[in-house]
Amino acid sequence: MSDLALAQNHAFQLARTLMVPVxxxxxxxxxxxxxxxxxxxxxxxxxxxxxxxEHRPAH
Structure with missing residues (x-):
């Protein structure tokens, strides 16, 4: 997994955890x-x- 893909995954998870746009x-x-x-x-x-x-696929 590239650094960018890893960062995107963590950002998505953080948005879902905090329930705010990041x-x-x-x-x-x-x-x-x-x-x-x-x-x-x-x-x-x-x-x-x-x-x-936003309701969209995670991948």
């Missing part, structure tokens, strides 16, 4: 995740947002 972002060579409402537009290099209230 944003997966890149900072240098690392990935991070924060609740989406804590980020300003353009503050980080966003990769994806995971919303636990």
């Amino acid at each position: 944003t997966l972002f890149r900072s240098g060579n690392e990935f991070g995740v924060l609740p989406s409402d804590e980020l300003e537009d353009g503050e980080v290099e966003a990769i994806a947002e995971f919303d636990p209230f």
Whole structure:
């Protein structure tokens, strides 16, 4: 599993646990995740947002 795939999986699980949208972002060579409402537009290099209230396949 790639680092990005692992980060996406953890971000999805965190969104489901917290029941808030989270944003997966890149900072240098690392990935991070924060609740989406804590980020300003353009503050980080966003990769994806995971919303636990959207009904879509996990994969």
